Amino acid sequence: MEITMFSETGAAWVAAAVAVGAFVLTILQTRIAKAAVDHAKEVHLDQMQPYVFADIRSAEHTKGLAMLVVCNEGPTVATYVHIKFSRPLVIERGPDDPPLGEWKIKSLPPGAQFVRPLGAMVTFLGSNGDSPVQVTVDAHGLYSNEKLETLTYELDLPQLKKTSAAGKTISHAAEALESMAKTLKAANPGQK
Incomplete structure (x- = not known):
């Protein structure tokens, strides 16, 4: 069975x-x-989106000069960049300079930075450095042609008063020239 x-x-x-x-x-x-x-x-x-931000810092070659720097560290062009401050910044470059409340930039290529002088760092911080300032960054991405996420953050101006920005000096240039001379001498041993 x-x-x-x-x-x-x-x-x-x-x-x-x-x-x-x-x-x-x-x-x-x-x-x-x-x-x-x-x-x-x-x-x-x-x-593929741009990454745009704003900062206040000392000028690279003139450390006593305050600069507003707007950078795009993304891989594509940022368009319709709009930097806005929570309160207008007093600029001490000339007698007719109005306070800076916003800065509009039509386009900012990848890797680019736009720099705007704000006056002597000591004077700028004396006029603006009593409290932090809030920065709002708006922009559009060229790749997607749409508005990017709004960035809002604080720049701590009172803390900036306590920092020291050291620049390169003539001794740095001399060291660089000596290094170049050694490299050239090593590449051409028969030359004096």
């Missing part, structure tokens, strides 16, 4: 259940794959 575990009808039900399970898993895998692709597209788009 032969014993079978399933009848033909039972086998058909098992096959149908396996097919339905496979179908459900395929739908889940498709949804997971679509979500992964959508996420990858979003990450790619985010990586």
Whole structure:
């Protein structure tokens, strides 16, 4: 006597259940794959956006001069850049300079920085450095042609009063020239 575990009808039900399970898993895998692709597209788009910020710092070659620096460290052009301060900054460059409440820049290429002099650092901080100033940065990305996320942060001007910005001196230039001379002499041993 032969014993079978399933009848033909039972086998058909098992096959149908396996097919339905496979179908459900395929739908889940498709949804997971679509979500992964959508996420990858979003990450790619985010990586292609400009990254614009503003800072107040000493001029690179003239340490006593306060500068407003607006930079784009992203890989694409930023357009319609709008820098706004929570209170206007007093600029002491000339008698007719109005306070600076905002700065609009039509476009800012990748890696570029726009620099605006604000006057002598001591005078600028004397007029503006009693409290932090909030900066709001708005811009559009050229790649996606849409408004980027607004950046809002504080520049701690009272803390800037307590810092010292050391610049390069003539001794740095002399050291660089000596290093260049040694390199050239090593590259051309027969030359004096």
